[in-house]
Amino acid sequence: MKRLKYVxxxxxxxxxxxxxxxxxxxxxxxxIKDLEEELEELKSQLKQTxxxxxxxxxxxxxxxxxxxxxxxxxxxxxFDFTAHPRRHVALRLAYLGWIYQGFAVQENTDNTVxxxxxxxxxxxxxxxxxxxxxxxxxxxxxxxxxAFSQVITIDLRSSQYGGGLGVTLPGDVGAKKKDAAAPExxxxxxxxxxxxxxxxxxxxxxxxxxxxxxxxxxxxxxxxYFPRGALNITLMADAAKKYEGTHDFRNLCKMDVGNGVLxxxxxxxxxxxxxxxxxxxxxxxxxxxxxxKGLAFLYHQVRCMMAVLLLIGQKLExxxxxxxxxxxxxxPRKPQYSxxxxxxxxxxxxxxxxxxxxxxxxxxxxxxxxxxQHWTQSAVRAxxxxxxxxxxxxxxxxxxxxxxxxxxxxxxxxYRPLLERPCCESLESRIEHFVKRGRxxxxxxxxxxxxxxxxxxxxxxxHNSTNSPVEVSNPSPE
Amino acid sequence: MKRLKYVxxxxxxxxxxxxxxxxxxxxxxxxIKDLEEELEELKSQLKQTxxxxxxxxxxxxxxxxxxxxxxxxxxxxxFDFTAHPRRHVALRLAYLGWIYQGFAVQENTDNTVxxxxxxxxxxxxxxxxxxxxxxxxxxxxxxxxxAFSQVITIDLRSSQYGGGLGVTLPGDVGAKKKDAAAPExxxxxxxxxxxxxxxxxxxxxxxxxxxxxxxxxxxxxxxxYFPRGALNITLMADAAKKYEGTHDFRNLCKMDVGNGVLxxxxxxxxxxxxxxxxxxxxxxxxxxxxxxKGLAFLYHQVRCMMAVLLLIGQKLExxxxxxxxxxxxxxPRKPQYSxxxxxxxxxxxxxxxxxxxxxxxxxxxxxxxxxxQHWTQSAVRAxxxxxxxxxxxxxxxxxxxxxxxxxxxxxxxxYRPLLERPCCESLESRIEHFVKRGRxxxxxxxxxxxxxxxxxxxxxxxHNSTNSPVEVSNPSPE
Numbered sequence: 001m002k003r004l005k006y007v008x009x010x011x012x013x014x015x016x017x018x019x020x021x022x023x024x025x026x027x028x029x030x031x032i033k034d035l036e037e038e039l040e041e042l043k044s045q046l047k048q049t050x051x052x053x054x055x056x057x058x059x060x061x062x063x064x065x066x067x068x069x070x071x072x073x074x075x076x077x078x079f080d081f082t083a084h085p086r087r088h089v090a091l092r093l094a095y096l097g098w099i100y101q102g103f104a105v106q107e108n109t110d111n112t113v114x115x116x117x118x119x120x121x122x123x124x125x126x127x128x129x130x131x132x133x134x135x136x137x138x139x140x141x142x143x144x145x146x147a148f149s150q151v152i153t154i155d156l157r158s159s160q161y162g163g164g165l166g167v168t169l170p171g172d173v174g175a176k177k178k179d180a181a182a183p184e185x186x187x188x189x190x191x192x193x194x195x196x197x198x199x200x201x202x203x204x205x206x207x208x209x210x211x212x213x214x215x216x217x218x219x220x221x222x223x224x225y226f227p228r229g230a231l232n233i234t235l236m237a238d239a240a241k242k243y244e245g246t247h248d249f250r251n252l253c254k255m256d257v258g259n260g261v262l263x264x265x266x267x268x269x270x271x272x273x274x275x276x277x278x279x280x281x282x283x284x285x286x287x288x289x290x291x292x293k294g295l296a297f298l299y300h301q302v303r304c305m306m307a308v309l310l311l312i313g314q315k316l317e318x319x320x321x322x323x324x325x326x327x328x329x330x331x332p333r334k335p336q337y338s339x340x341x342x343x344x345x346x347x348x349x350x351x352x353x354x355x356x357x358x359x360x361x362x363x364x365x366x367x368x369x370x371x372x373q374h375w376t377q378s379a380v381r382a383x384x385x386x387x388x389x390x391x392x393x394x395x396x397x398x399x400x401x402x403x404x405x406x407x408x409x410x411x412x413x414x415y416r417p418l419l420e421r422p423c424c425e426s427l428e429s430r431i432e433h434f435v436k437r438g439r440x441x442x443x444x445x446x447x448x449x450x451x452x453x454x455x456x457x458x459x460x461x462x463h464n465s466t467n468s469p470v471e472v473s474n475p476s477p478e
Numbered sequence: 479m480k481r482l483k484y485v486x487x488x489x490x491x492x493x494x495x496x497x498x499x500x501x502x503x504x505x506x507x508x509x510i511k512d513l514e515e516e517l518e519e520l521k522s523q524l525k526q527t528x529x530x531x532x533x534x535x536x537x538x539x540x541x542x543x544x545x546x547x548x549x550x551x552x553x554x555x556x557f558d559f560t561a562h563p564r565r566h567v568a569l570r571l572a573y574l575g576w577i578y579q580g581f582a583v584q585e586n587t588d589n590t591v592x593x594x595x596x597x598x599x600x601x602x603x604x605x606x607x608x609x610x611x612x613x614x615x616x617x618x619x620x621x622x623x624x625a626f627s628q629v630i631t632i633d634l635r636s637s638q639y640g641g642g643l644g645v646t647l648p649g650d651v652g653a654k655k656k657d658a659a660a661p662e663x664x665x666x667x668x669x670x671x672x673x674x675x676x677x678x679x680x681x682x683x684x685x686x687x688x689x690x691x692x693x694x695x696x697x698x699x700x701x702x703y704f705p706r707g708a709l710n711i712t713l714m715a716d717a718a719k720k721y722e723g724t725h726d727f728r729n730l731c732k733m734d735v736g737n738g739v740l741x742x743x744x745x746x747x748x749x750x751x752x753x754x755x756x757x758x759x760x761x762x763x764x765x766x767x768x769x770x771k772g773l774a775f776l777y778h779q780v781r782c783m784m785a786v787l788l789l790i791g792q793k794l795e796x797x798x799x800x801x802x803x804x805x806x807x808x809x810p811r812k813p814q815y816s817x818x819x820x821x822x823x824x825x826x827x828x829x830x831x832x833x834x835x836x837x838x839x840x841x842x843x844x845x846x847x848x849x850x851q852h853w854t855q856s857a858v859r860a861x862x863x864x865x866x867x868x869x870x871x872x873x874x875x876x877x878x879x880x881x882x883x884x885x886x887x888x889x890x891x892x893y894r895p896l897l898e899r900p901c902c903e904s905l906e907s908r909i910e911h912f913v914k915r916g917r918x919x920x921x922x923x924x925x926x927x928x929x930x931x932x933x934x935x936x937x938x939x940x941h942n943s944t945n946s947p948v949e950v951s952n953p954s955p956e
Contacts (some may be wrong), residue, residue: 071910087884098859202870223865225858229850278860283755286863344858346865347572349530364874372866375763376705376883378860380822381576383765383851384701386624387824388572392680392846396839403847405854441941 032326038189057337059160081128087158087167088134089187090151090205090213090355094119094367096198096374098343104140113141113199116467117152126156138213138350139220142300144342149202149349153213159185165206179223188363193205200367203357212352219269222302223277223350224340226406232314233288237273239319240290242326243305244268249335250427251325252305253298257430261298262428266326269293273309285386291348295327308418310404316415324419332421338408518770524764566612566644566693568629568683568833571595572845574676574823574852575624582618591619592675595630596935598672604634604665616691616828619882622820627680627827631691637663643684664720666841676852678845681835691828696748699827700780702768702818703754709791711766715751717790717797718768720804721783722746728905729803729812730778732785734822735908736917739776742905743804747771751787763864769826770822784818786896788882794893802897811901 065284101109105118114137118130122388127133138151159182160167188201193202270293275286308325311317324331425433434440543713579587592615596608605611616629638645666679675680729744748771751910753764789795792880796851800807903911912918 019590030880066667096862111703133918141508146862148869202873223864225861227854229854276864278551278760285857287857335570342945343855344862346862348865349867359874359875364870366480368870370866371863371870371882372707373883375860375863375867377638377821378856378863379705382701382856382860384624384822385856386754387701387703387767387826389846390854391626391826394840394848395680396842403850407874 030332032377071457079125079128081125081157081299083162083168083170084158085158085163086155086168087160087164087184088153088155088209088211088350090153090207091191091201091348092185092203092205092357093150093152093199093201094148095146095150095200097141097144099198100143102141102143102145103137103147103150107121116196117191120191120224121154121156123194126185126188126190127154128392136212136214138217138368139297139347141345141347142303142342145345145347146343149178150347151213151352152352153207153211156187157185158262159183166208166210166211167206174386188360192363193365196372202364202367203359204420205355205357207355211354213352216352218353219293220297220347220351221293222297223289223346223348224292224302225308225309225344225346226288226290226306226404228282228284228286228288230284230473231310231404232315233273233275233313235315235319236290236313239309239322240273240318242270243271243292248328249298249301249305249326249327250328251331252301252308253428254300254304255424255430256299257427258434260440262427262431264298266298266301267295271296271305300339303339304337306345307337307407310407311337311342311418315406317418321418331419334427335418335421335423337418337421340406341408344406349361399430481610511633511837512811513606523662525835528543539940557606559603559635560749563636563638563641563648564633564646564683565638565642565662566631566633566646566687566689568680568685569665569669570681570683570737570835571628571630571677571679572626573624573628573678574618574803575622577676580619581615581628582624582626592678595669597635598669599632601609601672604663604668607633607922610618614690616693616695616946617775617825619825620781620820624821624822625825628825629691629828629830631685631689634665637661637790644686644689646687664838670841670844675848678848680842680845681837683835685833689832689868690829694829694830696829697771697773698775698825698829699769699771700775701824702780702784703769703822703853704766704768704784705758705790705825706764706766707882708762709788709882711751711753711791713793713797713923714728714768714787714791717787717800718749720797720800721749721770725804726806727776727779727783727804729805729809730779732778732910733812733902733905734777734819735905736912738918740905740909742776744776744779745773778817780823781817782815784823787816788818788885789896790814792882795896799896809897811904813896814901814903815899817898818884819886822884826845840871874940883952910928921956 080170095103095113097113099105100113101111101249103113104115105112112362118127119135120129122129127383132154132155134155136153139147141147141150155168158164158167161169162181163169164184187204191201246265246267248264249266253264255261270291272291273288276343277286292302292305308317308321312319312321321476361415436443539555544719552776560766573581573591575581575591576588578591579589581591583592596605599611600604600607610633612631612633615629619625619626619628633646636642639647640659642662669679702789724743724745727743731742733739733742746771750769751766753766755764767788770780770783786795788798790797790799803813821824909918913920
C-alpha cells in the first residue's frame with residue numbers, strides 16, 4: 001500500500017512538471033496536503049517502529065528507560081556541585097560483558113559498560129560531567145569480555161565537610177561545618193540502584209589526590225574459562241609456563257600501531273592452567289581456567305595466547321611453538337590465526353597497594369543474590385544440554401568427539417601449521433604505513449633515540465579521555 | 479532536524495492556504511519536491527529501522543527468513559501430493575523450549591515449536607497441510623519447557639512405491655514401480671535443514687496405520703534440573719517416593735476444568751531425586767535431577783510437585799505434606815502456592831512399544847555438535863558466574879546463603895504453611911461454574927453414570943487438532 005502511494009507520487013510529479021500552468025493551484029495545495037498527511041503517517045510509523053524495537057529486545061538486565069531518565073534528570077534543574085566537597089575515590093566493579101560492546105566508551109555505539117556507569121554517576125549527581133571528573137580506568141575490556149574486579153578512580157561528590165582522605169572542600173564550608181561527623185555518601189548503594197543488573201559496584205576506597213587506577217595498578221589478572229573436551233590439559237599447563245617472563249608479544253596480540261602502540265614487550269608474572277573443581281578427573285565436561293597475571297596487556301593478547309594454547313591442547317601444534325612465536329628475530333611477522341572467542345574471558349583482578357576498600361555488606365548480599373540467580377539459570381541450562389548430549393551418546397553407544405568450540409572462524413579440515421601460514425604485515429611496514437598517512441611522526445626522544453608520536457584521533461578501542469596523546473605503553477586493552 | 483522540517487511544513491501550509499492565489503506555482507512545485515524528498519528520507523529510515531530491528535534481535539537459533547520462505551515456497555507452484563505414496567511414521571525430536579511459548583500451536587502466538595515443525599513439513603513438501611496429515615503428538619510441553627524425546631506421529635510423503643510398513647500407495651503406481659528399490663526420503667536430513675537450530679529431529683520410525691504418538695505412548699519421563707544450594711537432598715529424595723503410585727493430583731496441578739479435564743487420578747511409576755555427577759559431594763553448586771516417570775500428566779503437574787519438594791528441601795514443610803495434599807477427602811481444595819519455574823523442566827523420554835527407530839548417523843553428529851557448542855556457552859558462563867560468587871565469598875570470608883531461585887513469584891519473609899493458606903476453588907464449584915456458563919453439560923454415560931461433556935472452543939494450552947471434544951484423560955499437558 002505504501003509502495004502504491006509512492007508510485008502515485010511519482011506520477012503526480014510528472015503530471016505537475018509537464019502541464020504545470022494548466023493546473024489549478026488548489027490541486028497543488030491538495031497534493032501538498034496529501035503529502036503532509038503521508039509524512040505524518042510515516043513519522044508515526046517510524047516512532048512506533050523505534051518504540052517497538054526497544055520493547056521487542058531490551059538489553060536483558062538494563063531498564064531501557066534509565067538512560068533517558070538519566071539525561072532528563074540532569075536537565076531538570078542545575079545542581080550546584082561547587083557547594084559540595086569532592087572526594088577522590090577508587091571504585092571496584094564487576095560486570096558481565098556478554099551483551100556489551102566493551103568497557104570503554106566508543107564513538108560508534110552507546111552500548112558500553114562505561115556509558116552505563118557515567119549515566120549512573122550523572123543521574124546520582126556524584127559527578128557534574130565526565131570531563132571534570134578526573135576519571136581513570138584500570139583495564140580496558142573488549143566486546144563480550146567480563147570483569148570481576150575492574151577498578152576506576154574518579155572524583156565524586158562527598159558529604160565530608162570535615163575533610164578526609166581524598167576530600168577537597170568547597171570554598172565556603174562555614175555553615176556546613178556541623179555536618180563534619182556525617183557518614184560518607186553510600187556510593188555503592190546509590191550507584192547499584194541505578195546501574196543495570198549486570199554491572200555492580202563492589203567496594204569503594206578513598207584515594208590520595210593523584211592516585212590513578214591506570215598508572216598505580218601493580219598488576220592485572222585475567223581468567224579464560226574452557227571445558228576439557230578432547231584437550232590435553234597437561235600439555236596446555238606445561239606450555240602455559242612458557243609465556244611467563246618478559247617477552248615481545250607482537251605475534252600474540254593485535255598490533256595497534258595506528259593508535260601509537262609500538263612497543264610489544266610485556267611481562268607475564270604467572271601463567272597457569274588449573275581445573276575449576278580440583279577433585280574431578282577425566283570428564284570431558286570438566287571446566288578449566290587459563291589464568292594470566294601480568295603488569296600490562298596488549299590488545300587481544302590473552303585471546304591470542306589462549307588460541308595458541310588451544311592448538312597445543314589439540315596436539316595441532318607442539319608446545320615449543322610458543323618459544324618460536326616469542327622469538328621475533330626469527331619470526332618478525334605474526335602468522336595468520338584466529339583468536340579465542342570473547343565470552344569466556346574475565347578481567348579477574350586488578351592489584352593495588354595502599355587502598356583500604358570499604359564494603360557495604362547489605363549491598364554485597366544483593367550482588368551475591370543476583371549472581372546466584374544468574375548462575376542458577378546458566379548452570380541448569382548447561383545441565384539440560386549435557387543431559388541431552390549424554391542421552392544421544394547412550395542411544396548411539398558411542399562417545400562424541402567433543403571438539404573445541406572456543407576459536408573464532410570456521411575450522412579447516414586439514415590443519416595448516418602456524419609457521420607455514422601466510423603472515424601479517426611486519427611492525428616496520430605498519431609504522432611506515434602510518435607515517436606515510438601522517439598518523440605517526442618520528443621525533444627525537446630525550447635519550448636521543450628516535451621515537452614515534454601518535455597524531456590524530458583514536459580508534460574505537462582507543463577512545464579514552466585519560467589517554468596521553470602518546471600511547472607507548474598501553475596498560476590493559478585486552 | 480526532522481522536528482524543524484515539520485515546523486516549516488506547518489508554516490508553509492498556513493501561508494499557502496492564506497494567500498494561495500498570490501503564490502507562484504513554481505513555489506508549490508518546489509514545496510512538493512521538498513515534501514517528496516522528505517518522504518523518501520523517512521521511508522528509507524523506516525526500512526533501516528525495520529532492518530536494524532531484525533539484525534539487532536534475531537530469535538537466537540531461528541533463521542528469521544525461514545518462515546517467510548516456507549510460505550512463499552508453498553505458494554510458488556501446486557505440488558501433486560496424490561502422485562506420491564504416503565507413509566505413517568513416528569518422529570522423535572529434541573528441542574530447547576526456552577525461547578518458545580510452548581510446544582502446541584496456539585491462537586495467540588506464532589512462537590511455538592509445533593508451528594516451526596509444520597513450517598518445515600510444508601516447506602519440504604512432506605505434508606500438504608496439517609489437517610490432512612493425521613498428526614498426533616505424545617506430550618504437550620508448556621512455555622519454556624524443553625524436550626529431549628518428544629514424539630509425534632504423522633503421514634509423510636514417501637518414496638516407497640514398492641510399499642512398506644505404514645505406506646499407502648497412490649492410485650496409479652504402474653509407471654513408478656521401478657523405484658520400488660529406492661531408499662526412503664531422508665526425513666531427518668530434510669527437516670533439520672530447515673528447522674531452527676534449537677529444534678532437531680533425532681530419529682524416525684515407520685508406524686502401522688492407526689499407531690498414535692498420543693494414545694499408544696506407554697509412559698512419559700520428565701526431568702527437572704536443580705542445584706543443591708541450601709536444599710536438603712536426602713529429605714527431598716525420600717519425599718519424592720511418596721508421589722509414586724496412583725493418586726488424585728488435583729492439589730498438585732492446575733485444574734483445567736474449563737477444558738473438560740475433570741479426572742485428576744494419575745499414575746506415577748517412579749519419582750526419584752539423583753545427582754547429575756554421582757561422585758561429587760556437599761558442594762552447593764552440584765546439580766540434581768528430579769525424575770518422574772508416569773503414564774500421563776496433568777497441566778503444570780510436574781512443576782507443582784517440584785514446588786512442594788523444594789519446600790520440603792528447604793525444611794519449610796514436613797515430608798508428610800505430600801500425603802496430606804494427595805488426600806483429597808481431607809483436603810479437597812488446593813492451597814495457593816507458586817509452582818517451580820519452567821526452564822529446568824525437560825520431557826526427557828516417551829516410551830513406545832513396537833517402533834524400530836531409524837537413525838541417520840551423520841545427522842546425529844550434527845545434532846551432537848550443535849548441542850556441544852550450546853553447552854560450551856552455558857557451561858562457561860555458569861563458571862564465570864561461579865568464579866565471581868566464590869571471589870566475593872573469599873573477600874567477605876563468609877559463604878553466601880545460596881537460596882532457592884526456582885520458585886515463581888516473590889518470597890515471603892515469614893513462611894506460611896501450605897495447609898494454613900487460602901485455598902483455590904474446589905473441583906465441584908469449578909464444574910458448577912462452567913456448567914452455568916454452558917461450557918460443560920451433564921450427560922448420561924454408557925455405564926449410566928452422569929458424565930461431563932466439554933462444549934465450545936479450547937483455551938490456548940488446549941488448542942489441539944487431534945483432541946476429541948471430550949478431554950477426560952489428557953495425556954501429557956505438562
